[in-house]
Amino acid sequence: MSKNVLTNRKLFLLNDDKKLEDGSKVVLTGWVRTNRNSGSIGFIEFNDGTHFKNVQLVYESSNKNYEEMAHIKYGSAIEVNGTTKLTPDGKQPFEITLEEFKLLGDCTDDYPLQKKRHSFEFLRDIAHLRPRTNTFNAVFRVRNALAYAIHKYFQEHGFMYIHTPLITGNDAEGAGQTFKVITDLKHPNDFFKANASLTVSGQLHVEPFALTFRDVYTFGPTFRAENSNTVRHASEFWMIEPEMAFADLNDNMDVIESFIKYIIKYVLENCPDEMKFFDSFIEKGLLEKINHVLNSEFKRLPYTEGIKILEEAVKNGHKFENNDIFWGMDLQSEHERYITEQVIKGPVFLTDYPKDIKAFYMKLNSDGKTVAACDLLVPTVGELVGGSQREENYDILKAKMEELGNDKGLEWYLELRKFGGCVHSGFGLGFDRLLMYITGISNIRDVQPYPRTPGSLRF
């Protein structure tokens, strides 16, 4: 191929650098999204996978291959030969005048993605094809950018990335929601000679690294056998779990806020077309909401105050599905959403929860009743982050673990409090829920490439 002919990567790089010229020869490979023509002129929306926006290919009836071009089907893979035409006033910065094409992969007539709107439910059944739609294309691009931004934030701020195991012998959260790992149903213990399960959280395994490297994080898949069929629960989801030595609950909240603002900013700067798309077609006002988050301080509210707010709401006639509000209750999504959406109207940390509704490792406050926990609640999603200062007192933690009966097998975890223990804190941010929040997509099944939920294991 002649050196002067632009292939996909070269073309887009030149365009990004604003060095693309009119009349450059191109040879491109990619897929046809739509193809329409009026008898004398035709337009193909062409996507080579590298950008959210399509490139328009234009062919005219003077072209000897016009008839064939007019019959290229939606979804086909093609190679095209043509020249660039800059269109600074158009929707796209340039189009391609098509000269020749080669059909690389035809697409049969039963292709489900014809040019019309499809419901998200329908698209869930074709998870192998839905990334080709505008919505899912944008979702997975933002998902990618978000994952990168997360590593970027932590790497720039001196956190070390630790790979915690996915197969484990403990139930970190103590909620009994683990998937068992077995090789033979008759002998559940045969392989590891122990009860093995998929991890619900990397926290316990990452804490020892914080007590060595100071600031660390793990970022990977976690698994929960929660039988809750909601739009914000998945059986497999990704979680970011930082852990910081010599950091208390307030330091923890400072980092959560700075971290979330950083990654939102990164996505706004790096996925502007996708974010505009979500703002227009998925959640009206999304950009305003996101910019508001960037520019406001996250409120901090003790759980006890939250309960007062809910009691007040009920007194004033608000009806929750669970209207039985009392100090000590575990908040449901409707309660969390009421506080963040109706009262605070933005992100809010709820802090210092009753010890009996939180995990064993959380730091007991001096009142003896609450723990140094912080849940970050955000509008539409509810709980986005769960974090806490960890109990560093050996005796208190030991007594708690014995009371709950999870001390066997976690002796190593307790030991950290004996060998150079210190105040330390961390949190877990649900990656998929963050993506829901940023894109406005309301069902977790539509932000994961292949969602796993109760009763559903397709693909």
Ligand code: 4AD
């Ligand atoms: O609040 P969780 O259970 O906290 C922990 O696992 C701690 N070990 C974290 C830590 O301190 N290192 O879970 C953390 C977050 C939740 O706030 C939520 O965003 C998300 O994980 N999450 C889920 N996301 C999707 N589907 C589910 N079933 C989820 N369960 C929790």
Ligand code: MG
């Ligand atoms: Mg939680």
